[in-house]
Amino acid sequence: MASSNFFLLTALFALVATQAMASDHNPLQDFCVADKASPVRVNGFTCKDAKDVNADDFFLAANLDKPMDTTKAGSNATLINVMKLAGLNTLGISMARIDYAPQGENPPHTHPRATEILTVLEGSLYVGFVTSN
Ligand SMILES: *[C@@H]1O[C@H](CO)[C@@H](O)[C@H](O)[C@H]1NC(C)=O
Numbered sequence: 313m314a315s316s317n318f319f320l321l322t323a324l325f326a327l328v329a330t331q332a333m334a335s336d337h338n339p340l341q342d343f344c345v346a347d348k349a350s351p352v353r354v355n356g357f358t359c360k361d362a363k364d365v366n367a368d369d370f371f372l373a374a375n376l377d378k379p380m381d382t383t384k385a386g387s388n389a390t391l392i393n394v395m396k397l398a399g400l401n402t403l404g405i406s407m408a409r410i411d412y413a414p415q416g417e418n419p420p421h422t423h424p425r426a427t428e429i430l431t432v433l434e435g436s437l438y439v440g441f442v443t444s445n
Pocket residue numbers: 379380381382383384385387388
């Protein structure tokens with residue numbers, strides 16, 4: 313009897329142990345506005361003192377509605393990331409508008425651990441990706 317209980321318990325443990333949970337851990341704070349003046353570099357920028365955070369840290373008057381000049385390089389990327397909007401620090405959020413000239417291209421680049429969603433408003437766009445192996 314004891315050996316069958318042991319077998320059942322082992323089988324149950326084996327089934328439960330095969331369930332894997334994979335996700336990013338929850339951030340330790342609601343926001344971490346980038347302190348770009350700090351000489352300390354961690355995985356991103358260190359947090360500005362919460363007492364010094366204000367609405368401007370979360371606002372950017374970007375001209376994402378305006379087409380950019382594509383004559384030089386065939387494309388022109390307008391990026392909104394932590395370098396332009398300090399409040400995005402550690403949130404894993406960024407945004408870009410890319411204007412393409414006809415036959416224009418955006419050079420190969422990487423987005424480690426990022427998700428990318430493309431919306432083509434006019435024309436067509438060929439997009440590819442390279443896997444790590
Ligand atoms: C992108 O467009 C802006 C505004 O039209 C221009 O100032 C800038 O030089 C362009 N950048 C490139 C790489 O063509």
